[in-house]
Amino acid sequence: MQQQLTNLSDKELISRARKQLDREAEGVLMDRYSHLLVAITIPYLNSQPNLDPNVVFPALLQRLSASLKTQTIYKVNEWLLHIQKGYIGKPEKNTPFYPSRDGRDLLHIENMVDKAATNIIDRQDLIVRLEQALQRLSADDNALITQFYLENKSFADLTAATGLSREKLRSQLKAAKGKLAKLFMNQGYVK
Amino acid sequence: MLSNKPNNDKVLKIFSAIRCLSRDQLPRYMEGRLTDVERHLVEQHLTDCDLCYDALNALEKEEGTERYQDFTNKLQRYVQNSIQPVSHVQKVAQYTRKEKNKEHMLTYFWIVAFIGLGIGSVYVLRGHMRNQPSVRIMAASLPKKDSVEEQVATGVPLVTAAQNDPVPAPAPATTAAGTAAKPVATPAHVDSAALKRAAALKAQQKKAAADSIRKQTLLQKQADSLKKDAADKAAAQAKEEEKKPEPKPEQKPEQKPKEKEQAPPPEPVKKETSPTAVNSDEYLYKAAMVYQQQGNLNEAIDRYKRIESVSSGKYVEMARYQLAICYRSKGQGGKARRMFREVIRMNGSLKNAAQQALDSM
Structure with missing residues (x-):
């Protein structure tokens, strides 16, 4: 059972945990993200000695489990980060998680790309529209995206070429991708 | 491209x-x-x-990944531990619930089955009791024999007393009027009238079916007439005493009115007491008829059964026929049919009537 569940996607695990009250599915999901949860919590444990890992992690898991049953979760990583930040920032308050508009745009395009993988006509159409959106992007962003995604250049290569820090480079790339997504979506609306 | x-x-x-x-x-x-x-x-x-x-x-x-690895291991173990027992407990609970449900269904099934069996057996038993041979009922009714006869005897005496006068009369009212008016004319007719009545009575006996209403009214009339009779007698005696000088012509008319008044009752009564009245079978049969006509069917059935078992000849057939009628009016169609069939089998005088009754059922 455990073995079968680990092969399922996040979405499937969430729906199982919700509809069938399947604690095992929930456990597999938590297990899948536990190392990331630990990694992002370690700095807080270091900086705040009053935080006990034996208390923090179970409490975090409980909170995640509670919100898993009630909230809309498009992307587990965003949701997890939000809950963790909320817990560390204000342990007494339970801040609900709302996926961002940009996040939903990205998710929408990702789903379209996913579906197009098996449909050649859709795929051709999608490629044409994406290239059109890419053309309308500003020259800098266009160059960045082309280099990173299409020419397979690593962070290290790009930082060396542009002289930007990795942090900066990443945020620029993220912003450019966001703009591209928005252009693509608007293009879709205009059509 | x-x-x-x-x-x-x-x-x-x-x-x-x-x-x-x-x-x-x-x-x-x-x-x-x-x-x-x-x-x-x-x-x-x-x-x-x-x-x-x-x-x-x-x-x-971080300086090293030891802490990361350590915490991750612990957290994963924690998750595993908190999930496994729960899921195991859940599974066990589900299993036990299923088993319980099965058991519940089984118990329901058996309860329903037993109730059904119980109802069925009661039904069958009742049917059996109803269709049991008459031996038991007869045995139960036998000890009553004497009392029944007593009843019959006590019920009849009035009648028998009145019957001793063979003289008939059309109706008490007319006789009362006629006593004074036609004293002399009557005596001559007496014998012929008596003969006629005897013939009529015999015919009626053969019919064997007497209307209860008529009987009752006649019985009542008889009682009334007896009273009147007594009153008339008293009056007549008074008259007699007054008119003693000429007794013969007077006495005759006197006696005749009496006879005339007493006459109405004899009609039904004679059936019972007429020459054949000696026969106890007929006695029993009449008594049963009375019960039947009064609506006391169970009593009537008892009587008829006794006649059936004790007596012989045409009374058995008649009793069976009446039994069948009693059963039919009680709503026990099966028994009634059986009785009718027996009557038909006996091939007697009531065969046709029984056949008709059977066909119409």
Whole structure:
């Protein structure tokens, strides 16, 4: 059972945990993200000695489990980060998680790309529209995206070429991708 | 076109979803122990995923990965431990619930089955009791024999007393009027009238079916007439005493009115007491008829059964016929039919009547 569940996607695990009250599915999901949860919590444990890992992690898991049953979760990583930040920032308050508009745009395009993988006509159409959106992007962003995604250049290569820090480079790339997504979506609306 | 294709596919790559970094991918990426393709994928994901990028930054600031590994192990164990027992308990609970449900269904089934069996057996038993041979009922009714006869005897005496006068009369009212008016004319007719009546009575006996209403009214009339008779007698005696000088002509008319008055009752009564009245079978039969006509069917049935078992000849047939009628009016069609059939089998005088009754049932 455990073995079968680990092969399922996040979405499937969430729906199982919700509809069938399947604690095992929930456990597999938590297990899948536990190392990331630990990694992002370690700095807080270091900086705040009053935080006990034996208390923090179970409490975090409980909170995640509670919100898993009630909230809309498009992307587990965003949701997890939000809950963790909320817990560390204000342990007494339970801040609900709302996926961002940009996040939903990205998710929408990702789903379209996913579906197009098996449909050649859709795929051709999608490629044409994406290239059109890419053309309308500003020259800098266009160059960045082309280099990173299409020419397979690593962070290290790009930082060396542009002289930007990795942090900066990443945020620029993220912003450019966001703009591209928005252009693509608007293009879709205009059509 | 062909040269474009790989480039085209790469455009889609911008928006392809990539899973978060796995537990050992993170340290390997930090140490640069990834292939170019894998590294590129990780970096693509890192651009989008804040969680993974935060985790990467946090780990890079740590001196070693021991703590990360340690905590991760502990957390995973914790998750496993908290999930496993629950799921096991859940499974056990589900299983026991299923079993209980099965047991409940079984008990319901058996309860329903037993109730059904009980109802069925009661029904069958009742049917059996109803259809039991008459032996028991007869045995129960036998001890009553004497009392029945007594009843019959006590019920009849009035009648028998009145019957001793063979003289008939059309109706008490007319006789009362006629006593004074035609004293002399009557005596001559007496004998012929008596003969006629005897013939009529015999005919009626053969019919064997007497109307209860008529009987009752006649009985009543008889009682009335007896009273009147007594009153008339008293009056007549008074008259007699007054008119003693000429007794013969007077006495005759006197006696005749009496006879006339007494006459009405004899009609029904004679059936019972007429020459054949000696026969106890007929006696019993009449008594049963009276009960039947009074509506006391059970009593009547008892009597008829006794006649059937004790007597012989045409009374058995008649009794059976009446039994069948009693059963029919009680609503016991099966028994009634059986009786009618027996009557038919006896091939007697009532065969046709029984056949008709059977056909109409």
